[in-house]
Amino acid sequence: MVIIYGTRTVFKREGPVGTSVCPNCRHNVMHTLCRQLNQATLFYIPIFSHQKQRGIMCESCGMITPVSAQEYRERKQAAKMYY
Numbered sequence: 001m002v003i004i005y006g007t008r009t010v011f012k013r014e015g016p017v018g019t020s021v022c023p024n025c026r027h028n029v030m031h032t033l034c035r036q037l038n039q040a041t042l043f044y045i046p047i048f049s050h051q052k053q054r055g056i057m058c059e060s061c062g063m064i065t066p067v068s069a070q071e072y073r074e075r076k077q078a079a080k081m082y083y
């Protein structure tokens, strides 16, 4: 029997946090609150995930600026107001 086991990285977008100047590409663009998860898969089915990084992603270059858990919660609350 062959066991297909693997890992993958998934992105979850929580919502926009507004426009600001990206420290990397210097463009004044929309930034999105996101988190990166590492998922372990068995036969391509995710069995568990583990949070790798929380951050704010630049929509222009894709660079993620890490944020603290506290800041992440505050930003997430603010992001909900856009919807």
Ligand SMILES: [Zn+2]
Binding pocket: 022, 023, 024, 025, 026, 027, 058, 059, 060, 061, 062, 063
């Ligand atoms: Zn950028």
